[in-house]
């Protein structure tokens with residue numbers, strides 16, 4: 001348990017957040033399928049990404065962890081075995097709390113000549129897998145939920161011939177899109193995934209730099225398409241993972257909430273499919289500037305944030321929905337906390353996906369913000385926050401959800417009295433050094 005309260009001074013200085021979780025997972029998986037070695041710096045060594053490493057080691061991939069003697073920088077080397085080099089795992093592949101590992105790895109395993117079994121922790125065993133079972137089955141895969149409840153454990157039968165499909169996903173989900181594209185690497189023809197809005201496109205960017213023939217397009221009806229043609233071998237590359245904008249979001253919020261603060265968050269990934277939080281907060285009056293922008297590959301920048309009073313539009317309302325939602329899906333709990341401190345009503349809509357994350361984030365955010373004195377109501381596809389009521393300290397039930405633990409640690413910085421984060425250890429899922437990095441500023 002960790003106790004936090006309002007700091008006695010503004011937050012000032014530079015912050016370095018750890019590597020991007022989505023990009024780190026993909027660097028291991030795609031490196032495993034490539035010929036030759038892939039060298040990764042900036043890799044996120046959190047429980048989720050270590051689950052991916054563990055699974056690919058079980059699939060016969062050698063993965064080394066070294067520290068460069070010249071500069072002390074940790075480096076992960078993946079000794080890829082090519083698209084057809086994986087070996088059957090002797091035991092069930094355990095993905096811990098990681099939806100990305102479970103879903104993307106399934107897309108790879110359906111194309112292998114051997115059978116596989118996959119499961120994860122109690123949260124993973126409740127998360128919907130029909131969203132990958134349906135399209136992968138359409139491609140000819142043999143994948144099923146062992147308990148028949150559309151959740152993990154999953155059984156995957158090997159030796160299936162896959163066909164390319166045109167798949168219209170009703171929701172924007174990078175995990176679903178990536179699982180289909182990865183299976184598409186082994187299919188007999190073109191694979192196209194359409195989404196109502198472009199979800200994070202790290203798979204497309206990274207697969208293309210490994211040599212795959214894949215790109216994004218806006219379709220005639222306005223939907224976002226990812227198009228992959230199989231047949232190209234993947235070749236090992238060097239990857240430098242930028243800082244994770246989902247982790248930077250906690251420090252952005254902290255600077256916006258504590259009067260007089262000014263933080264410079266260094267080397268953060270600002271891919272447009274991930275940086276919706278910056279656009280939305282700027283519209284609410286946040287003083288945020290991007291410095292040292294580098295657009296090659298995955299765009300990255302330093303983010304300068306200064307304390308700001310957030311507000312709505314003329315009617316003192318602010319609405320967040322539509323195509324902005326997939327670009328900030330993991331940051332919505334933090335945005336809800338910020339909205340509770342803003343002098344306006346904020347409506348978050350089109351975000352029903354929050355219900356099927358590591359916890360039901362509509363219910364768990366509303367529960368904990370209510371405990372802190374906020375005026376907030378849950379809706380079917382989001383929440384309505386009547387901002388401006390002063391927050392007070394409370395005991396936070398994280399439901400073992402890493403993002404809840406971190407966003408309520410930040411909420412504590414603008415609340416009267418003491419806030420206790422119960423089960424704080426779950427931050428290890430995406431950001432093991434979060435509390436030490438935060439304490440340094442307090």
Ligand code: S3P
Nearest residue numbers: 022100172173174175176329330
């Ligand atoms: C992720 C995609 C998103 C996101 C998750 C990571 C990824 O999930 O919420 O934290 O790495 O592809 P969905 O695909 O379910 O939207």
